[in-house]
Amino acid sequence: MALQAALLPSTLSSVPKKCSIAVAAKDTAFLSVSQKKVQAASLSVRTRVATTAPVATPGSSTAAKDGKKTVRQGVVVITGASSGLGLAAAKALAETGKWHVVMACRDFLKAAKAAKGAGMADGSYTIMHLDLASLDSVRQFVDSFRRAGMPLDSLVCNAAIYRPTARTPTFTADGYEMSVGVNHLGHFLLARLLLDDMQKSDYPSRRLIILGSITGNTNTLAGNIPPKAGLGDLRGLAAGLRGQNGSAMIDGSESFDGAKAYKDSKICNMLTMQELHRRYHEETGITFASLYPGCIATTGLFREHIPLFRLLFPPFQKFVTKGFVSEAESGKRLAQVVSDPSLTKSGVYWSWNKDSASFENQLSQEASDPEKAKKLWEISEKLVGLA
């Protein structure tokens, strides 16, 4: 297999489409990095800092229902919120005072320390355990959340794992290859179960956001760096992604590639967002969106990469591709997609330009394929026990 050094092309060529050139950057709760304090992020929208702790059950409506339109505090669930992008977004939302953040993380202690380290106010967040590598844990999280008595206004499917140098697959508790099992299947089940809760919410703008990645898009330079994403006919997924007897790759390929498994899972995320939009947006009014905040080269997502890559990648992104973005800025961008009134359009894959202005980016042909999205949906339903 091609070494990840191939991710460092010696020359750049212009890309016909309007987009940033960058390689995968995602945050994850699974990778444990020493958490630096995230700098305060300011939102473009007017913000008001809460002076008092929210009520015991965040999200309860204010008593005033007359002419005054006071929007209650919103509740957002963010997966993988104990580091990187998820933590930066949680902080950005919490410090506005308008959101209560449920940090859904698999390492409870790490999340608690990260929230304190980021200076989040005590009443602005609740940590709940979620391990996307186990469907039982997803179901327990949903039940636990419901019993907490909070409404659900936004869900951010942010958590991810990335195993770029892995030659053999690892598997989830339910037997699926880890990258697709966590990044796609766990989130698929979570989103499907929590959709009911979002439908019941009285919040004016309900959004379900699934993090994408530009490397899943083969219409960009980054997406053409081998190994390229490709779901094929979903043969491996239909067989359950088990290494024994079948394949651990979605396309059924016999050889496992950790980097491709990650990119494939991101295509699944973007296909899922679009299928959710097609099936539910008109019916429920919920906004479904995906985004690529930029290459956050400093997060723990690259923890399993070789040290030389981790050393060279940030300056490469900063000075050569110009795709680098700080954790604080990326958190602010994700917070925009959660709460900005101008970003309520559904079915969009959001990106940002050099001046930090958001725009609707184009997905690749495969990532836009409605037939493939439908097939992915149906197979995934079977695998997570919804069919």
Place this chain on the structure above:
Amino acid sequence: MALQAATSFLPSALSARKEGSSVKDSAFLGVHLADDGLKLETAALGLRTKRVITSVAIRAQAAAVSSPSVTPASPSGKKTLRKGTAIITGASSGLGLATAKALAETGKWHVIMACRDFLKASRAAKAAGMDKDSFTVVHLDLASLDSVRQFVKNVRQLEMPVDVVVCNAAVYQPTAKEPSYTADGFEMSVGVNHLGHFLLARELLSDLQSSDYPSKRLIIVGSITGNTNTLAGNVPPKANLGDLRGLAGGLNGIGGSAMIDGGEFDGAKAYKDSKVCNMLTMQEFHRRYHEETGVTFASLYPGCIATTGLFREHIPLFRLLFPPFQKYITKGYVSEEEAGKRLSQVVSDPSLTKSGVYWSWNKNSASFENQLSEEASDADKAKKLWEISEKLVGLA
């Protein structure tokens, strides 16, 4: 602090199982000195322990003898004992996993595996061959009091009775030069091994009380190294709680000490101190609640399980030499499987219902009541520990 979830509900979700390897658990270092002239006594009752699985009829009869005040569940002539529910903390490896397996394979127990790494626990249960209907994994991180409270709510929503609680989980940082802290700011060893378990046991005591099971038990795993009346307990650094000055100061290292006695930080001593706390807590539970509730409170030392992940933070040379040292020199070595069987005995054996006992086993694998050290038996210190701990975990 993070906002506490008001209520939570979990249906009886059963964990799928997957391949994996056990890495870490709680276990215990030290030697068993049954032959030594030190103050070790063999209880006659313990020598008559039977390791074979008793029939239901015999069990019911024995249960009636050991708990004469308990009304049989079935008013009719038939005395069918329902499947018991045992919560085991730290059940994803070592002693906890071996115990979960031993209990589950009898078919008489449903085990709630309370673990902080959900995936690891799911894989471990599958690798151990546990029947998927015999266990449920529920998340618990003893390094966060919020997680303990969420765990209790989640267990209650499973709508299973709670018949036995086994406080088994532990962390051990023998080579740590600086302390690390829990989510609530307590030093990690005492925060996890003692304070997290203290809150958990206190919260679940009411569930134990409302159980209709004939033999309800709360078991806190001890360690011989906390007992300075043994050779192992005299290997420096020795356990010593002093006047509990550091604990009263919150163990947060800020303006105070991370050690219970207020001294300089020592990772190994912090572990031993936490084990003394466990044994003091067991006895205080016994004094306060045994007569009132009929719940049996016990502690035990199953032997030195030198192969577990408890020693993972030790230097490689120690991990290499310690198992043969224990096996051939001190003769204190015991396999994980045997240790699991011993702990499951304390969970379910009708002859081990005596409360307030620190159980140990001799070379022939017969259980006996072991003696605790003077400090570990100090009633006033236990009371003081209890009251300080209540404040620290928010119960007072």
